[in-house]
Amino acid sequence: MQQAVLTKLGPITLALLAAGFVLPEWLASLATVAFAKGLVVLGLMVLWRAGLVSFGQALYFAGGAYAAGLLARDGGVQEAVILALVGTAAGALLAYIAGFLLARYREIFFAMLSLAFSMILYGILVKNAELGSTDGIGLPQVSFLGIDPGNEARSLANYLLVVVASFLAAVAVEAYLRSIPGSLAEPIRDNEVRVEYLGLSVKNLIHAKLVLAGALAGLGGAITAFSIGHIDPDATAFWTVSGGFVFITILAGTGSVLAPFVGALLFELVRSYAVQYAPELWQMILGAALLAVIMFLPGGLWSLFTRRARES
Amino acid sequence: MQAILSAEKVSKSFGQVTAARDISMEIPAGQTVGIIGANGAGKTTFVNMITGYLTPSSGRIRFQGRDITGLGPKAITRLGVCRSFQIAQVFPTLTALENMVTALGVADRLAGRAGLLAPLRQPERRQRALETLSHYGIADYAGRRADVLPQGVRKLLDIAMAVASEPKVVLLDEPTSGVSVEEKFTIMDAVMRGLGERSITVLFVEHDMDIVQRYADRVLAFYDGTIIADGPPEEALASQDVRDYVIGDFQLRHAGEGQAHA
Numbered sequence: 001m002q003q004a005v006l007t008k009l010g011p012i013t014l015a016l017l018a019a020g021f022v023l024p025e026w027l028a029s030l031a032t033v034a035f036a037k038g039l040v041v042l043g044l045m046v047l048w049r050a051g052l053v054s055f056g057q058a059l060y061f062a063g064g065a066y067a068a069g070l071l072a073r074d075g076g077v078q079e080a081v082i083l084a085l086v087g088t089a090a091g092a093l094l095a096y097i098a099g100f101l102l103a104r105y106r107e108i109f110f111a112m113l114s115l116a117f118s119m120i121l122y123g124i125l126v127k128n129a130e131l132g133s134t135d136g137i138g139l140p141q142v143s144f145l146g147i148d149p150g151n152e153a154r155s156l157a158n159y160l161l162v163v164v165a166s167f168l169a170a171v172a173v174e175a176y177l178r179s180i181p182g183s184l185a186e187p188i189r190d191n192e193v194r195v196e197y198l199g200l201s202v203k204n205l206i207h208a209k210l211v212l213a214g215a216l217a218g219l220g221g222a223i224t225a226f227s228i229g230h231i232d233p234d235a236t237a238f239w240t241v242s243g244g245f246v247f248i249t250i251l252a253g254t255g256s257v258l259a260p261f262v263g264a265l266l267f268e269l270v271r272s273y274a275v276q277y278a279p280e281l282w283q284m285i286l287g288a289a290l291l292a293v294i295m296f297l298p299g300g301l302w303s304l305f306t307r308r309a310r311e312s
Numbered sequence: 313m314q315a316i317l318s319a320e321k322v323s324k325s326f327g328q329v330t331a332a333r334d335i336s337m338e339i340p341a342g343q344t345v346g347i348i349g350a351n352g353a354g355k356t357t358f359v360n361m362i363t364g365y366l367t368p369s370s371g372r373i374r375f376q377g378r379d380i381t382g383l384g385p386k387a388i389t390r391l392g393v394c395r396s397f398q399i400a401q402v403f404p405t406l407t408a409l410e411n412m413v414t415a416l417g418v419a420d421r422l423a424g425r426a427g428l429l430a431p432l433r434q435p436e437r438r439q440r441a442l443e444t445l446s447h448y449g450i451a452d453y454a455g456r457r458a459d460v461l462p463q464g465v466r467k468l469l470d471i472a473m474a475v476a477s478e479p480k481v482v483l484l485d486e487p488t489s490g491v492s493v494e495e496k497f498t499i500m501d502a503v504m505r506g507l508g509e510r511s512i513t514v515l516f517v518e519h520d521m522d523i524v525q526r527y528a529d530r531v532l533a534f535y536d537g538t539i540i541a542d543g544p545p546e547e548a549l550a551s552q553d554v555r556d557y558v559i560g561d562f563q564l565r566h567a568g569e570g571q572a573h574a
Binding site: 175176178179180181182183184186187189190191193194196197198199200201 | 363384385386389390394395397401402403404405406414415417418419420421422426428429430431432433470473474476477
């Protein structure tokens with residue numbers, strides 16, 4: 001099974017890594033941010049399959065970003081891999097704590113409670129001068145496995161790191177989704193009573209999914225933090241950030257671990273072009289795109305691939 | 313013989329309403345027990361308390377001598393007490409085969425036969441799932457989504473999933489309700505064939521006295537939250553209380569249904 005996943009994801013990852021050396025810098029930077037968001041959406045997808053729509057993934061995203069940011073600024077740690085791992089751990093820890101309450105709720109209550117948690121963090125960040133308040137914090141430039149790529153190759157290094165991180169995350173999530181606990185997402189969505197009477201705790205299963213999704217969001221947050229070099233509450237913890245992740249999930253669909261990355265890349269491209277060419281209308285353009293997807297591709301963009309596979 | 317399952321003065325109240333009062337009984341291993349009673353007599357409440365769906369207001373429930381009172385469904389299922397439901401509890405968006413594969417996968421995981429990240433969908437497990445469906449006579453429906461399965465098939469799937477973990481005791485809540493008279497015996501034959509081969513202790517709630525007489529070794533008759541008769545079918549069904557409060561009610565209801573149909 002793992003071999004099959006690797007044979008699918010491996011060549012795509014190698015192609016993406018190779019592409020990094022020919023991409024213009026602006027596109028490498030855009031792809032870095034997109035794939036970092038794709039990591040968050042990958043976690044959202046895990047929850048989505050179980051019927052859980054979180055409007056609060058910004059909590060873990062911001063948690064990862066600020067953990068990495070503070071460690072880099074105040075702790076003097078400038079190694080990107082360490083910062084990424086710390087961000088992952090911070091996101092997982094936040095999700096583990098919030099999960100004790102979140103795992104008890106479903107549907108709109110789950111969505112709103114997750115939103116409430118993220119807005120609590122937003123409030124803390126905005127009011128706390130030590131955390132930079134509304135101005136946020138700047139990060140020193142980071143090194144990659146002890147190598148400082150310099151300003152010329154920094155975008156490339158960030159891009160290569162996010163592609164490798166995305167590959168590892170996709171393989172791990174694919175393995176999880178195929179495992180017995182991971183395969184219970186649809187059964188949980190369908191009928192929790194039967195899952196309990198098969199001998200499993202639905203609460204524990206959902207808690208584990210929350211932690212996995214939190215870890216991925218924390219990883220995405222950390223990579224975003226050091227690739228952009230600056231973080232602030234509006235860009236990481238505000239509810240619109242969570243809304244953006246939900247937007248990408250709907251856009252991409254939940255049919256494959258590749259979908260979040262395709263969706264996130266498309267989202268960032270559409271947004272960048274819309275902002276550049278229609279600065280007054282870009283939200284409307286994104287809204288129209290979302291509407292079109294919901295109406296014509298309710299399974300998200302990924303359903304185009306699955307439809308084609310079925311037809312062939 | 314030591315009881316595999318016992319209840320000691322078990323009661324359950326919902327506010328002012330008492331659904332079960334001072335129920336005591338002991339079930340030896342391997343016995344097949346039919347639970348009868350009119351609607352609202354406390355049968356399903358009793359099953360729900362044994363399987364952790366409801367917590368008794370008072371009294372104790374023991375499984376293999378261990379107090380399981382107040383344990384949740386997960387814990388009780390893991391101990392070896394499983395159940396099916398009056399309304400079949402399956403996974404509606406999955407096919408019958410996927411339902412069965414899921415149940416077997418969870419059973420394998422809980423029994424330590426599958427690792428934490430072992431994949432659910434394996435050829436060997438799929439084969440076992442097909443064999444199980446075949447055993448219950450529903451293999452022809454393997455590829456159909458559970459939400460479009462006929463009622464009887466869904467009931468059998470629910471039972472097959474419930475016993476996937478090789479339980480020691482299984483409780484079947486009205487396994488033949490909502491299916492045709494012809495299907496009732498087909499379903500019970502399939503169920504009892506599977507359970508009997510494995511010497512599983514069975515408690516089944518049933519309204520049809522023909523089914524009870526044919527399959528039960530023992531009958532527990534419920535009325536107004538208490539057991540009014542307990543014994544072999546011919547003895548229990550012949551008791552005056554059962555004739556007055558259970559069978560009479562059953563016959564009256566069926567007479568009423570006959571008039572309504574006419």
